[in-house]
Amino acid sequence: MIPAAFDYYRPKGMDEVIALLQEHGDDARVMAGGHSLIPMMKLRMAEVPHLIDLQDIDGLSDISVDQGRITIGAMVTQHDLINHDGLTAAAPILREAALQIADPQVRYMGTVGGNVANGDPGNDMPGLMQCLDAQIHLIGPDGERTVAARDYYEAAYMTDREDDEVLVSVSMDTPQGGYAYEKQKRKIGDYATAAAAVQIVKVGGSVKSASVAMTNLSDVPVWSEAACDALVGTACDAAAVKSAVAAMLGDIDPAEDNRGPVAFKRHVAGIILTRAIERAWSRA
Numbered sequence: 001m002i003p004a005a006f007d008y009y010r011p012k013g014m015d016e017v018i019a020l021l022q023e024h025g026d027d028a029r030v031m032a033g034g035h036s037l038i039p040m041m042k043l044r045m046a047e048v049p050h051l052i053d054l055q056d057i058d059g060l061s062d063i064s065v066d067q068g069r070i071t072i073g074a075m076v077t078q079h080d081l082i083n084h085d086g087l088t089a090a091a092p093i094l095r096e097a098a099l100q101i102a103d104p105q106v107r108y109m110g111t112v113g114g115n116v117a118n119g120d121p122g123n124d125m126p127g128l129m130q131c132l133d134a135q136i137h138l139i140g141p142d143g144e145r146t147v148a149a150r151d152y153y154e155a156a157y158m159t160d161r162e163d164d165e166v167l168v169s170v171s172m173d174t175p176q177g178g179y180a181y182e183k184q185k186r187k188i189g190d191y192a193t194a195a196a197a198v199q200i201v202k203v204g205g206s207v208k209s210a211s212v213a214m215t216n217l218s219d220v221p222v223w224s225e226a227a228c229d230a231l232v233g234t235a236c237d238a239a240a241v242k243s244a245v246a247a248m249l250g251d252i253d254p255a256e257d258n259r260g261p262v263a264f265k266r267h268v269a270g271i272i273l274t275r276a277i278e279r280a281w282s283r284a
C-alpha cells in the first residue's frame with residue numbers, strides 16, 4: 001500500500017524538531033528507523049501529514065557505559081546495541097533481547113528510542129526497560145525531563161510523552177546478577193506471543209532481589225512486583241517459581257487475537273516466565 005501524502009522534514013537541530021512538533025501538533029510525528037511508523041502509514045493505520053526525520057540530529061546515537069551507569073541514545077539501532085561489546089559486558093540481557101527482535105534487516109534500522117517510544121504492546125524493549133528499571137529522558141519546549149519506564153506506558157500507543165516531546169535517551173544502573181530474556185513467537189521475525197525479562201541477584205544461595213517484566217500480555221508492558229516478591233528470600237526452587245508464575249498471571253490481561261485465545265496466552269506466559277527465571281537463576 002501507499003501512504004497518504006505527507007511533508008517530509010529533515011531538521012539539523014533539536015530546537016527545529018520541537019518547533020515543528022509545536023507548529024503541527026498531532027499532525028506531526030518524528031521518525032527514527034521508520035520500521036514501525038512507515039508500515040502503519042502504508043496500512044493507513046496512521047496518517048502523518050508532517051513527518052520529521054531525526055537522523056541528522058547530533059548526539060542521539062551514543063552509547064555510554066560509565067561508573068555503573070548505562071546510557072543509550074534514542075537513535076542507537078538494535079544492530080548497534082547487539083554489536084557494542086561494552087554494553088554486552090555490562091548488561092547482557094540487552095543483547096539477548098535485541099537478538100530476538102524481528103530479523104537483521106529490521107534491526108539495522110529499528111532504534112531503541114523508536115521501540116521504547118512507540119507504545120506498541122508487542123515491542124520487546126518496553127518490558128525490558130521496566131525489568132531494568134530504566135529512566136526515559138525526554139526533551140520538549142519546557143526543557144528536559146525524566147520518567148521511569150515503569151510509569152511511562154498508559155495504554156496501547158499511549159504514553160506519558162507529550163506530542164511535542166522527543167525521547168532522547170534511556171539510562172539505567174548496570175544490572176547485577178543473572179539474567180534471561182525468553183520469547184515465544186509464531187515464527188522467526190515475529191512479535192512475541194509472550195516474552196519475559198528477568199534479572200535475579202543471588203546471595204548465599206537465595207534470591208536477594210528479582211525483577212520480572214512481561215511483554216505482549218496486556219495493552220502495556222507488565223512489571224510484576226508480585227512475581228518479584230514471590231522470589232525474594234527463596235532458594236528459587238520449584239515452589240518459588242510456581243508462586244512467581246501465579247503472581248505474574250494475576251497481573252497480566254491478555255486479549256485474544258491471531259496469536260491465540262486468552263487461555264493459550266496465559267499458558268504460554270507461565271512457561272516462558274518459568275524458563276526465564278530458571279535461566280536467570282542458573283546465571284546468577
Ligand SMILES: Cc1cc2nc3c(=O)[nH]c(=O)nc-3n(C[C@H](O)[C@H](O)[C@H](O)COP(=O)(O)OP(=O)(O)OC[C@H]3O[C@@H](n4cnc5c(N)ncnc54)[C@H](O)[C@@H]3O)c2cc1C
Pocket residue numbers: 029030031032033034035036037038039054074100101102103106109110111112113114115116117118122123124125165166167168189190191192
Ligand atoms: C517485520 C517486522 C518485524 C518486527 N518485529 C519486532 C519484534 O519482534 N519486536 C519488536 O520489539 N519490534 C519489532 N519490530 C518493530 C521494530 O523493532 C521497530 O523498528 C521499532 O519498534 C521502532 O523503531 P523505529 O526506530 O523503526 O521507530 P519508528 O518507526 O521511526 O517510530 C515508531 C514510533 O515511535 C515514535 N518515535 C520514534 N523515535 C522517537 C523518539 N526519539 N522520540 C519520540 N517518539 C519517537 C514515532 O513517531 C512513531 O510513532 C518489527 C518491525 C518489522 C517491520
